[in-house]
Amino acid sequence: MAVPAAAAIFSFPTEKRLVEWGWGWGWSGSSSSLVSWPSIRSQPNPLRADGDGRPLTTNTELFSLSVGAHLIPHPRKVDKGGEDAFLVSSHNGGVIAVADGVSGWAERNVDPSLFSKELMASALSFVADDEVNFDPRMLLKKAHAAIRSVGSATVTIAMLQTDGVLKVANLGDCGLKIIRRGLIIFSTTPQEHYFDCPFQLSSETLSQTSLDAVLSTVQLMEKDIIVMGSDGLFDNVFDKEITSTVAECEDVSEAAKALAELARTHSMDLAFDSPYSMEARSRGFDVPFWKKLVGIRLTGGKLDDITVVVGRVVKMLNSLEGMADMD
Amino acid sequence: MAVPAAAAIFSFPTEKRLVEWGWGWGWSGSSSSLVSWPSIRSQPNPLRADGDGRPLTTNTELFSLSVGAHLIPHPRKVDKGGEDAFLVSSHNGGVIAVADGVSGWAERNVDPSLFSKELMASALSFVADDEVNFDPRMLLKKAHAAIRSVGSATVTIAMLQTDGVLKVANLGDCGLKIIRRGLIIFSTTPQEHYFDCPFQLSSETLSQTSLDAVLSTVQLMEKDIIVMGSDGLFDNVFDKEITSTVAECEDVSEAAKALAELARTHSMDLAFDSPYSMEARSRGFDVPFWKKLVGIRLTGGKLDDITVVVGRVVKMLNSLEGMADMD
Structure with a gap:
């Protein structure tokens, strides 16, 4: 293992401050096969730093998320917009969540x-x-207790504090990854009872509860990228593809759309050796031996609802201090 | 996705109680190439449940860890016992940690x-x-602040509360996995600046701090298995091998030893396509093209210090209630 150069491992301590600014939120109920959410496209930060990304003062560091989201329903579920749902809220540093019915x-x-x-x-x-x-x-506990629908869902929720602390709760096989300088430094782990049967919150009494969700706390830095999605993303797109796709995109909306479309393309490709087909083979689900003899093997993407939420950590100033500096 | 049968998704709520019982702790300074820690072999729980695993009363659930550990130094570092270290403590439900110099x-x-x-x-x-x-x-913050040695280390620390809540802090590329009913339901994510240069606590001022460690909270259940190790384990042994090896072992000491020896075997096998060699290839480190033409590719395990700590969640009773029931 290498000892890194000092410059590569420098991180600033952060200071707690409160600030809020507005986003939209929503779930997809559209009948279109391509649903994007215009109100949560990447937004200029009204309290943003100056042009080259350096803050106006270095004394106050506040973090927030710039968020883009894209939902593509399962081809056979387009009429009702699929069974995924997501939310984006501007509360504190930002709240994002994905649920998969x-x-x-x-x-x-x-x-x-x-x-x-x-x-x-x-x-x-x-x-x-x-x-x-x-x-x-x-949040999951209160949200779950308050609803009346019959059914169940997997869910991932992330809340960013303005001091840069991200808290993630994950139950089942939605998920979240954090990319720093092109590398994934955090990833949730899918939880399941057996293949294709994830942990889930349910209307039934005998199900998992919010206590079964894994809670993770990560100190984020400016420019960190969060990629959150339903299993429709992670079953069809490899980690390397996620990091390379994000690196090629100009903003978070473009990244969310590019990732969702890549997942859709792979999901319909019978020859693509997807994360899902590789996992299925490793669990013993495979083609009969006589097909293997002629070189046929289990491949293909997984048709599913695909939801992608991409967040980018932006640094902003306390509004009053920022204003004062601009005088 | 499937809706699970009710029996598969039932979990009991737990209740907080305090209880302690003794283990040893240590790091390996042995000159042997096989270092096991006799005082922390799997121990009978003095407050244990009855023979078939059911508690004597169902009102009080307290959790603790049964722990086994095994350290095999790098073949060229046997004289000083390698550069890994670990600790096991009986505090509350149990504390385990691995650090890799x-x-x-x-x-x-x-x-x-x-x-x-x-x-x-x-x-x-x-x-x-x-x-x-x-x-x-x-714990990491205080431990780091108190030491005087020059150097740096990656580290994973896990603390189990007797209510079954496990808190894990991970910085760098040591790691921890949780296995429930044969499936991995939680895994830390290695953090690195670039290939083979992990996040690390250091004697230098400009390094990561405990704030850069990812903190995760997981509600454990009886019989859950924790596999903690240095990268010498995870670079040489695949997840599927970890779960299958653990499933074949009678107790935690046997499992720790079996995993460490499997890692050592793979680390010395030039033909084994290890997690490390696969990762190296995916990062662009590969053999020259003329070697590829004749079918040669980058393979092999990674020679390293190998530390494995295996914990099994055991349920016990509050001692007084247990005693009362046995009257």
Whole structure:
């Protein structure tokens, strides 16, 4: 292992301050096969630093997220917009979440999209709740307790404090990755009971609870990139593709759209050896031996709803200090 | 995705209680190429449940770790026991940690093992500190501030509360995985500046701090298995091999030894396509094209110090209630 050069490992301590600025939020109910959310496209930060990215003063560091999101429903579920849902809120440094309605409920004549959508709407209503207090597992608990839909969902929620501390709660196989200088430095781990049966919040009494969600705390830095998605993203796109795609994009909206479209392309490619098909083979799901004899193997992407939320950490100043400096 | 059967997703809520029982702790300074730590072999729990694993009463659930550890030094570093260090403490539900001294310091005539060993000794002295209060990042902060050795180290620390809550702090490329019913449900993510240069705590001012460690909180259940190790384990052994090896072992000491020996075997196998060689290829480190033409490719394990700590979550009763029931 190498000892890094000093410059490569320098990080500034941060200071706690509060500031808020507005975003939209929402879930996709569109009938289009390409749903983007115009109100949460990458936005100029009204309190932003000067042109070359250096802050106006170096004494106060406040962090916030610039967010882009893109949802592409499963080709057979386009009419109702798919079963994924997401939220984006401007609370404190920013709150983002993705929920994936468990499709098995359709066999019981339940629309799987209702639970995930109500869960996101409920979570949004509690983001500023005093009891939640920046704890995404508490947010999940209150959101779950308040909803009435029948169904279940996997969910990932992340809350950024303005001091740069990101708290992530993950239950099931949605997920979140953090990219710093082109490398993934944090990734949630999918939780499942068995192949294709993830941990899930449910309307049933005997399910996982918010306590089963893994809570992670990560100190973020300016320019860190968050990639959050449903399993439709991570089952179809490898980590290396995620980092290279993000590196090629100009802004977070473009990155979210590019990742979602790459996932869709792979999901419909029968020859692509996707993360999902590799995992399936490693679990013993494979083609019969006589097909292997002629070189056929289990490949292909996984058709699914695809939701991608990309956040970029931006640094801003306390508004009053920033104004004072501009005098 | 599937909706699981009710039985598969049932989990009991837990209740907070305090109980302590003794283990040893240590780091390896042995000159043997096989160092095991006899005092922390799997131990019968003095407050244990009855024969078939059911508790004597169902009202009180307390969790603790049964721990086994195994350290195999790098073949060329056997004389001083390698540059890894670990600790095991009985505090509350149990504390385990692994630190890996960064070998690059040897080029500056510094013994890389001093920093990791002092870091573990220092951490041990603070596990019960009031300020630490079950926060492994705070433990890391205090341990780091108190040591005087020159060098740097990657480190993973995990603290189990008796209510089953495990808190994990990870900085760099040591790591921890949690296995539940044969599946990995949690894994730390290696953090690095560039290939083979991990995040590290250092004697230098301009390094990472405990704030750069990712803190994760996971609610554990009885029989969950924790596999903690230095990169010598994870660079040489795939996840599937970890779960299958653990499943074949009778107890935690056997599992730790089996994993360490598997890692050693792979580390010396030039033909084995290890996680390390796969990662190296994916980063563009590869054999020259003319070697590829004749079918030669970059393979092989990674010679390194190998430390493995395996913990198994055991359920026990509050001692007084247990005693009362046995009357």
